[in-house]
Amino acid sequence: QQQVKQSPQSLIVQKGGISIINCAYENTAFDYFPWYQQFPGKGPALLIAIRPDVSEKKEGRFTISFNKSAKQFSLHIMDSQPGDSATYFCAATLQTGANNLFFGTGTRLTVIP
Amino acid sequence: EAQVTQNPRYLITVTGKKLTVTCSQNMNHEYMSWYRQDPGLGLRQIYYSMNVEVTDKGDVPEGYKVSRKEKRNFPLILESPSPNQTSLYFCASSLWGSGGYTFGSGTRLTVV
Numbered sequence: 001q002q003q004v005k006q007s008p009q010s011l012i013v014q015k016g017g018i019s020i021i022n023c024a025y026e027n028t029a030f031d032y033f034p035w036y037q038q039f040p041g042k043g044p045a046l047l048i049a050i051r052p053d054v055s056e057k058k059e060g061r062f063t064i065s066f067n068k069s070a071k072q073f074s075l076h077i078m079d080s081q082p083g084d085s086a087t088y089f090c091a092a093t094l095q096t097g098a099n100n101l102f103f104g105t106g107t108r109l110t111v112i113p
Numbered sequence: 114e115a116q117v118t119q120n121p122r123y124l125i126t127v128t129g130k131k132l133t134v135t136c137s138q139n140m141n142h143e144y145m146s147w148y149r150q151d152p153g154l155g156l157r158q159i160y161y162s163m164n165v166e167v168t169d170k171g172d173v174p175e176g177y178k179v180s181r182k183e184k185r186n187f188p189l190i191l192e193s194p195s196p197n198q199t200s201l202y203f204c205a206s207s208l209w210g211s212g213g214y215t216f217g218s219g220t221r222l223t224v225v
Contacts, residue, residue: 006155009153032212034212034213036214036216041218041219042218042219043117043203043205043216043217043218043219044156044203044214044216045216046213046214046215049212049213089155089156093212095210095211095212099144099161099163099207099209099210099211099212100146100158100161100171101146101158101205101212101214103148103155103156103157104155105153105154105155106155106156
């Protein structure tokens with residue numbers, strides 16, 4: 001059973017455009033929602049994260065929007081750049097529990113120059 | 114430099130030949146975990162450890178073993194590898210309760 005569902009599987013965006021990746025979760029006890037960025041040949045790296053007591057978090061061109069009632073959260077990449085081309089994973093965890101991260105299936109983003 | 118180190122980076126082996134993938138972290142993290150990454154399936158947890166001598170199964174533990182005798186090391190053991198264990202493997206660690214994992218660079222395993 002997939003605890004975190006992610007869409008789309010792949011995304012192609014023009015340079016300067018907005019990239020949007022969506023995730024939905026099942027377990028209402030989850031209390032931490034990170035996004036990871038993975039470049040080819042590398043391990044995933046923490047990009048940005050949010051807790052459910054806020055509806056939005058912004059770091060530079062990256063923004064997480066969080067909708068607790070809908071059990072959904074999304075990553076927005078503003079002014080997308082070719083260097084943003086990577087695979088993005090959303091995840092969820094219960095920090096007070098076993099600390100296990102449940103990952104979405106990933107979105108391969110390609111930003112065309 | 115704070116990091117998680119996995120070895121080897123690439124490994125080709127034959128069915129049934131026991132192998133070990135090593136993982137070491139230098140951040141004094143309590144929590145360590147192994148994931149496998151397969152196309153379309155994302156990252157699936159194999160085993161995790163909350164501290165020395167404390168390990169537990171993740172979502173896909175069949176065919177794997179782990180041990181945590183020291184805080185810094187968390188090796189992944191395949192006693193009798195099979196072709197369906199061909200995958201990209203990642204080790205990760207974190208401070209307890211942080212939710213923010215540090216991943217190794219991965220081990221690409223091919224079992225023929």
